[in-house]
Amino acid sequence: MDLNEVYSSVKSLIGPERAWVLEVFVVVFVTVTTVFVVRRFLNRLHARLARTDNLWDDTLVDAARPPVSLAIWVVGLTFAGDIVLLQTGAAIFEASDTLRRVGVILALTWFLLRLAQRMQVSIIERNEGNEDRMDRATVELFGKLVRLSILITAGLVILQTLGYSMSGVLAFGGIGGIAIGFAAKDLLANFFGGLMIYLDRPFVVGNWIRSPDRELEGTVEYIGWRLTRIRTFDKRPIYVPNAVFTNIVVENPSRMSHRRIYETIGVRYDDLSKMDAVVADVKKLLAEHPEIDQSQLLMVNFNSFNDSSCDFFVYCFTRTTEWAYYHEVKHEVLLKIGEIIERAGAEIAFPTTTVHIPQGLRMQTDNGS
Numbered sequence: 001m002d003l004n005e006v007y008s009s010v011k012s013l014i015g016p017e018r019a020w021v022l023e024v025f026v027v028v029f030v031t032v033t034t035v036f037v038v039r040r041f042l043n044r045l046h047a048r049l050a051r052t053d054n055l056w057d058d059t060l061v062d063a064a065r066p067p068v069s070l071a072i073w074v075v076g077l078t079f080a081g082d083i084v085l086l087q088t089g090a091a092i093f094e095a096s097d098t099l100r101r102v103g104v105i106l107a108l109t110w111f112l113l114r115l116a117q118r119m120q121v122s123i124i125e126r127n128e129g130n131e132d133r134m135d136r137a138t139v140e141l142f143g144k145l146v147r148l149s150i151l152i153t154a155g156l157v158i159l160q161t162l163g164y165s166m167s168g169v170l171a172f173g174g175i176g177g178i179a180i181g182f183a184a185k186d187l188l189a190n191f192f193g194g195l196m197i198y199l200d201r202p203f204v205v206g207n208w209i210r211s212p213d214r215e216l217e218g219t220v221e222y223i224g225w226r227l228t229r230i231r232t233f234d235k236r237p238i239y240v241p242n243a244v245f246t247n248i249v250v251e252n253p254s255r256m257s258h259r260r261i262y263e264t265i266g267v268r269y270d271d272l273s274k275m276d277a278v279v280a281d282v283k284k285l286l287a288e289h290p291e292i293d294q295s296q297l298l299m300v301n302f303n304s305f306n307d308s309s310c311d312f313f314v315y316c317f318t319r320t321t322e323w324a325y326y327h328e329v330k331h332e333v334l335l336k337i338g339e340i341i342e343r344a345g346a347e348i349a350f351p352t353t354t355v356h357i358p359q360g361l362r363m364q365t366d367n368g369s
Contacts, residue, residue, distance in 0.1 A: 049061055208254045285337070
């Protein structure tokens with residue numbers, strides 16, 4: 001017995017006037033079966049593609065799984081509604097065609113939103129630890145802009161599907177945009193300031209920044225659409241509107257390549273004859289120190305005759321840029337310079353005053369002698 005015979009037998013049992021009920025049942029059954037089969041197929045396909053090196057194929061399939069099921073449900077159930085409308089004329093089922101169109105648009109929108117979100121996550125994971133590619137904040141910005149564009153486009157298409165005039169909607173949006181622009185110009189300035197931060201990347205979350213134009217220094221904790229939060233070194237948060245960064249100079253010490261040791265050290269005038277030996281030994285110390293970068297400028301020279309000392313300066317760069325470890329290196333270098341001066345039989349100078357008494361000057365004591 002084939003399907004036509006089965007259908008005829010069931011139809012004869014329920015009566016010709018109720019045959020549409022069987023048709024609705026068949027449509028719903030086919031819809032449920034199709035959803036089950038497609039879901040199983042997509043799950044297995046995703047599991048297989050996840051084992052490959054290509055990130056985009058499994059991302060595409062993963063984003064499509066729930067929206068495809070939704071689209072099948074919408075098409076199947078609205079088609080069943082069309083059958084009911086044709087047989088009963090019930091007014092509630094007159095919306096089946098519109099619901100089908102809106103449902104398919106929503107399913108497509110859902111798919112695009114999921115795809116954009118998963119692509120954002122994949123790009124961030126791929127760029128972890130790679131300084132040459134886009135940082136996390138920039139990827140998140142573009143992800144938000146793409147999702148916002150998808151939502152706006154989907155909203156306009158749905159309004160058009162529901163019969164609303166797009167020219168009126170766009171005209172209203174244009175007038176509203178002008179009004180909002182005048183009312184919220186500071187908010188827009190901060191938004192575009194944040195956009196420039198994301199695009200130009202003068203700093204990212206985690207960087208230590210400071211501005212010579214403002215009393216502003218600390219670690220960047222958060223970059224938002226309106227403001228940026230900076231944590232100062234005494235752990236106070238500073239909330240800076242993004243528009244401020246378009247008008248000030250920002251230094252980013254976190255991106256320095258080296259840290260500099262620049263110190264002036266003075267020895268006594270009595271030890272001037274030992275200056276050459278001291279300078280030579282200090283140069284040798286720095287040239288052999290493993291934490292001093294020899295590819296950078298290294299100078300140790302007698303510099304000036306000061307009021308109470310003969311000064312020489314030390315100018316070099318450490319390999320590390322870490323603030324705490326830099327001071328450990330500097331601590332060691334300065335102590336060894338002090339040892340060099342001591343071994344040379346010299347002393348580090350300190351401010352002194354010499355009083356010259358003319359010959360013949362006599363000091364009178366209390367007893368008059």
